[in-house]
Structures are given as C-alpha cells and as structure tokens.
Amino acid sequence: MLIVPVIMSGGAGTRLWPVSREGHPKPFMRLPDGDSLLGKAYARAAALTPEGGEIVTVTNREHxxxxxxxxxxxxxxxxxARFVLEPEGxxxxxxxxxxxxxxxxxYGDEVVMVVMAADHLIQDVEGFRRSAVHAAQLARIGYLVTFGIPPCAPETGFGYIESGEVLDEAGGCRVLRFVEKPDLHTAREYLQSGRFLWNSGMFCFTAGTLLRxxxxxxxxxxxxxxxxxxxxxxxxxxxxxxQELHSQSFVALPDISIDYALMERSxxxxxxxxxxDWSDIxxxxxxxxxxxxxxxxxxxxxxxxxxxTHNTFVMGEGRLIATVGVDDLIVIDTADAVLVARVDRAQEVRQVAKLLKEQNHEAYRLHRTVARPWGTYTVLEEGVRFKIKRIVVNPGAALSLQMHHHRSEHWIVVQGVAKVTNGETECLIDTNESTFIPAGHRHRLENPGVLDLVMIEVQxxxxxxxxDIVRFDDKYGRVQ
Known part of the structure; x- marks a missing residue:
C-alpha cells in the first residue's frame, strides 16, 4: 500500500499576529523547542512513508x-520533496x-493520500502513524476518511462531526453529519452525548476515490x-x-473548502x-x-x-519585558509591533490583523526581518527619502540582476566578500570596503564565499x- 502525505500549507494565522504575518505565516513560526510547525509536519509525514518516499507540500508560490x-x-x-505551488489561495x-x-x-488511482495541515501540533507521532494506517485501510476499500478528535471540553471554536454506525474494532465509523462551530450550550450537549468529535481538517483517501x-x-x-x-x-x-500551477487554470477553480464541496455531500x-494528541495552535x-x-x-x-503578575504569558524576541501588578494578560513583543491582550479575548487578535490589512499596513504583511531565497534583509531604520538595511546573503547565493528607477544604494561589506555587478563592471568588495550603485544602473550582489556575506545597504x-525593482535575470525564477 503506497501512502503519500500531502501537507496543506496555507492561511495567515491571523490570531497569532504579530508573529504570524502574511509573508511569514503560522507554519513557519518557531515553537518554544526551536522547531517550526511546518518542520514538525514534515517529521509526521516522514513517519508514514519509507525512506525515499514522496512528501507533497501544497503552498503559495511566495512561500x-x-x-x-x-x-x-x-x-x-x-x-x-514535491512542491505544488499555487498562484493564489x-x-x-x-x-x-x-x-x-x-x-x-x-502513481495511479490506488495511491493513498493522507492530507494534513502544516500548522497543527501533534506530539505523539507514533499514535498519528497508527491512526493514519487505520484510515488508509478504510481508504483502500473506497471510503473518504476524516480524522475526528475526541473532545475534552465544550469548544466553540471548532466544527464537529457526528459519528454513526461503527465499522471496525478500531473505532472507525460512518459520519452522520458535519456541524458548524456551535454556541456554548450546544457544545456542552455535544460533549455530553459522546457522539460528536472535533473536525480536525485532516483526511485520507485514494486519489481515484476522491476524483470519482x-x-x-x-x-x-x-x-x-x-x-x-x-x-x-x-x-x-x-x-x-x-510543480508550479498554471495561473489562469488554477484561479478558474471555485474558492471552496473540501468540507462544503464534497465531504458534506458524499x-x-x-x-x-x-x-x-492534537492542537491547531x-x-x-x-x-x-x-x-x-x-x-x-x-x-x-x-x-x-x-x-x-499572575496568569500572564510573555513572549519577546530580544528586548527585556517587565510587568508590574497585572493579571491574565498576553504580551507579545516583536521588532516592530507589540500585542497586549486579555487572556479571555485571545481569539479577537484576528481583528487587529484584519484592520491592518484594510489599512494596507506593512505590519500585516512582513516582519522587519524578511526571508528571501538568497538570505534575509532587516530594515534597521527608515525615513523620508532613505532606508537602511542589514543584508545577509547565503554562501553561493545571488540576488537578481536588477535596477531601481527612484533610488541609489550604498553598500558597505561588514563580513565576507561580495561579488558586485555594477553597470558594465564586476568587482570584489572585501570587508570594510564599500561601493555605490546609482539609480538606473543594472546591478547584482553575489556571495562567492563559504560563509555568510553581511552588508549594510543605505538607500x-x-x-x-x-x-521599485525591475529584474532582468534571476536564478530563483522571479523574472516576470
């Protein structure tokens, strides 16, 4: 039985702003143990398939x-690894x-797909593997299988699944209905009945069954x-x-969840x-x-x-945080934004992200440090007609050959050696040396060394x- 894990990595995780943002969404967040949610999803996926097996990630091309x-x-x-890249969600x-x-x-119609989310946390990988194998056995018979989470509380933030006829000794059962997120009174009734489980949003089926x-x-x-x-x-x-999806073909597809499109109808x-164990964090x-x-x-x-201070969660990325005489708070500090919220209103953080998006505020999209295929840049300071960045270029990596209409750039190398294309000339810039890129000049920055190249850019x-960037050539395929 061939099992291929399919990891769905989309969504902005707006309830976890300011750490989760559109350009750095929830799956990339680092947990207290240092791993990311996406990294943990890959570890779970690897437990389902032998060495050399395929793991599929469906995500936005920007990620x-x-x-x-x-x-x-x-x-x-x-x-x-197979990456299926969407032009948009x-x-x-x-x-x-x-x-x-x-x-x-x-692989043919009989390949079994285990569809999982990139932003769920499951600590018991072996327990997950056993449940997935059970689901795969039912999928081979021709069922569409969903994973239900036994509820431990009357949760109003999850959808529910009502269980029906039991099919096997391991507890597999028919689904009577899917239920939207209930109010508290209804959630308590569901919990007491013992017939309802939380809808995890994870699935298992053969490719042929799903498509039929x-x-x-x-x-x-x-x-x-x-x-x-x-x-x-x-x-x-x-x-x-x-596999980069053809834009015009993909956006022609309706914007609808698999629950509405199929699971509630079949x-x-x-x-x-x-x-x-399971948590959607x-x-x-x-x-x-x-x-x-x-x-x-x-x-x-x-x-x-x-x-x-009592019953308070404090998370910071670098600065010292002090609290005096407060209770039941969430305090999240990042380089460019601070969140302070009452614990019992944590779900409403999404309203902050929504308002920032409506205002087209940069803090909805990006952090001060932004990942790029060649490394990272960090905005150190910005004002009228100027911006200062710290740029880190990975060994062997290169920025695109590009040009800016409205700004010039001054580059100062502080670590490593930079290979610079500036107009018609090429040169090596060593540590403590600098160069100037006039507006309108084609230019490229490369790291020919084996260590990170670190430089300060003054725009x-x-x-x-x-x-304000026109790309002429790019090893990462970003030229339109």
Whole structure:
C-alpha cells in the first residue's frame, strides 16, 4: 500500500499576529523547542512513508523557498520533496483536487493520500502513524476518511462531526453529519452525548476515490483541476520536484473548502477517531500551554521580569519585558509591533490583523526581518527619502540582476566578500570596503564565499519602496 502525505500549507494565522504575518505565516513560526510547525509536519509525514518516499507540500508560490528550507532543515532520511505551488489561495477543495490529479497521474488511482495541515501540533507521532494506517485501510476499500478528535471540553471554536454506525474494532465509523462551530450550550450537549468529535481538517483517501466522488458531487472542480495539472508540468529543481500551477487554470477553480464541496455531500464518508494528541495552535492561549508555568501561573519565553503578575504569558524576541501588578494578560513583543491582550479575548487578535490589512499596513504583511531565497534583509531604520538595511546573503547565493528607477544604494561589506555587478563592471568588495550603485544602473550582489556575506545597504532617493525593482535575470525564477 503506497501512502503519500500531502501537507496543506496555507492561511495567515491571523490570531497569532504579530508573529504570524502574511509573508511569514503560522507554519513557519518557531515553537518554544526551536522547531517550526511546518518542520514538525514534515517529521509526521516522514513517519508514514519509507525512506525515499514522496512528501507533497501544497503552498503559495511566495512561500516556496522558505518551505523548502524548512523541509531540508528537517533532515528527513532521503525523502523526495514535491512542491505544488499555487498562484493564489483558493481554499482546500482546489488544493486537494490538484494534488490528487498530480499523484493519480504519477502513481495511479490506488495511491493513498493522507492530507494534513502544516500548522497543527501533534506530539505523539507514533499514535498519528497508527491512526493514519487505520484510515488508509478504510481508504483502500473506497471510503473518504476524516480524522475526528475526541473532545475534552465544550469548544466553540471548532466544527464537529457526528459519528454513526461503527465499522471496525478500531473505532472507525460512518459520519452522520458535519456541524458548524456551535454556541456554548450546544457544545456542552455535544460533549455530553459522546457522539460528536472535533473536525480536525485532516483526511485520507485514494486519489481515484476522491476524483470519482468529486466528479459526482463537484464536477466543476474535478474537470478544472484536471485541466490545471495538464497545463502544469513538474520538473526537477534544486533537489526537489517542483510543480508550479498554471495561473489562469488554477484561479478558474471555485474558492471552496473540501468540507462544503464534497465531504458534506458524499455518502462514502467515514471517520477514524484520533489516537493521538492534537492542537491547531489557534490562539496565543493555545501556544502558551507549550511553555511551563511558574507558581503564579505565568509563562515566559524570552527575557522578562514579572512583579506581582499572575496568569500572564510573555513572549519577546530580544528586548527585556517587565510587568508590574497585572493579571491574565498576553504580551507579545516583536521588532516592530507589540500585542497586549486579555487572556479571555485571545481569539479577537484576528481583528487587529484584519484592520491592518484594510489599512494596507506593512505590519500585516512582513516582519522587519524578511526571508528571501538568497538570505534575509532587516530594515534597521527608515525615513523620508532613505532606508537602511542589514543584508545577509547565503554562501553561493545571488540576488537578481536588477535596477531601481527612484533610488541609489550604498553598500558597505561588514563580513565576507561580495561579488558586485555594477553597470558594465564586476568587482570584489572585501570587508570594510564599500561601493555605490546609482539609480538606473543594472546591478547584482553575489556571495562567492563559504560563509555568510553581511552588508549594510543605505538607500536614498525619491521613493524607497520594495516594489521599485525591475529584474532582468534571476536564478530563483522571479523574472516576470
């Protein structure tokens, strides 16, 4: 039985702002143990397939390079990575459909897909593997399998699944219905009945079963996803199998979840109760539970001094945080934004992210330090007509050959050696040396060394926005 894990890595995780942002979403967040949620998802995926097996990630093309870094950082035992890149988010039904079309074409209709989210936390990997194997056995019979989480509280933030006829000794059962997030009174009734489980958003089915059921209940998705994959050939790139979805074909797919498009319509849906721990890390309250509490109920990650403080979660990225005489707070400090919220209103943090997005505020999209395929840049200071950055270029990496209309740049190397293309000339710039790039000049920065290249860039001009860039050549495929 061939099992291929499919990791869905989308969504902004707005309830975890200011750490989770559009350009650095929740799956990339580092947990207190130093691992990312995406890295842990790769470890779970590797437990389902033998060495050399394929692991599929469906994500936005803007997140490809960071996702690939997290895959290789996980140091999986020679697993093959396939990245299916969406031009924009279209919800889970199109994403799962195109993955099924791609895997069916490669392995045949009987390949078993285990679809999991990149931003869930499951500590018991062996328990997850056992539940996934159970689900795969049901999938081979022709069922669409969903994973239900036995509830431990009357949670109003999750959808529920009502269980029906039991199918096997391991607890697999038919699904009677899916239920939207209930009010507290209804959630308590669900908990007391023992028939309802939380909807985890994880699934298992063969590619053939999924596509046949889609053809019956959502034929538009089945048809358009087939056309999309036909127009999106896969190719080898830097040690991974890369499949960038044809933009026009993919955006023609309806924006709809797999629950609405199929799972609530099909009569082939069954549920496997999870034999593992599970958390969707859906709020700062949930994430705080990963940090041990002191005798006052406080949880701290970072450098903090707490005086007469109780039941408070404090997380900082560099600065000292001090609290005096406060209770039941969440305090999150990043380089460019601070969140202070009451513990019982943690779910409302998404309203902050929503307002920032409406205002087109940069703090919705990016952190002060931004990842790029070649390394990172950090905005140190910005004002009228100038911006100062710290740029780190990985060994062997290079920025695109580019030009700016409205700004000039002064580069000062503080570590390593830079290879610089400036107009028609090329030169090496050593540590403590500098060069000037006039506006309108084609230029490129490369790191020919084996250590990180670190430099300070001073931009000046009429406009210093990130969109003032024209690319002529790029090893990462970013030339339009």
């Amino acid at each position: 490809y390079f960071t996702s690939k870094d997290h895959f290789f950082e996980s140091r999986l035992p020679r697993h093959q 279209r919800n889970t039904a199109p994403a799962i459909a195109v993955a099924a079309q791609a895997l069916g074409a490669r 059921e889609l053809a019956q209940h959502a034929p538009e998705i089945a048809d358009l996803s087939a056309r999309c994959i036909a127009a999106s050939p896969a190719h080898e790139s830097a040690g991974v199998l890369l 009569n082939q849906v069954v549920m496997v109760p999870a034999a593992f 859906g709020s700062w309250g949930a994430l705080s539970q990963l940090v041990p509490a002191d005798e006052e109920g406080n949880r701290v990650q970072g450098d903090a001094i707490l005086i007469d 000046s001009g009429e406009y210093v926005g990130e969109d």
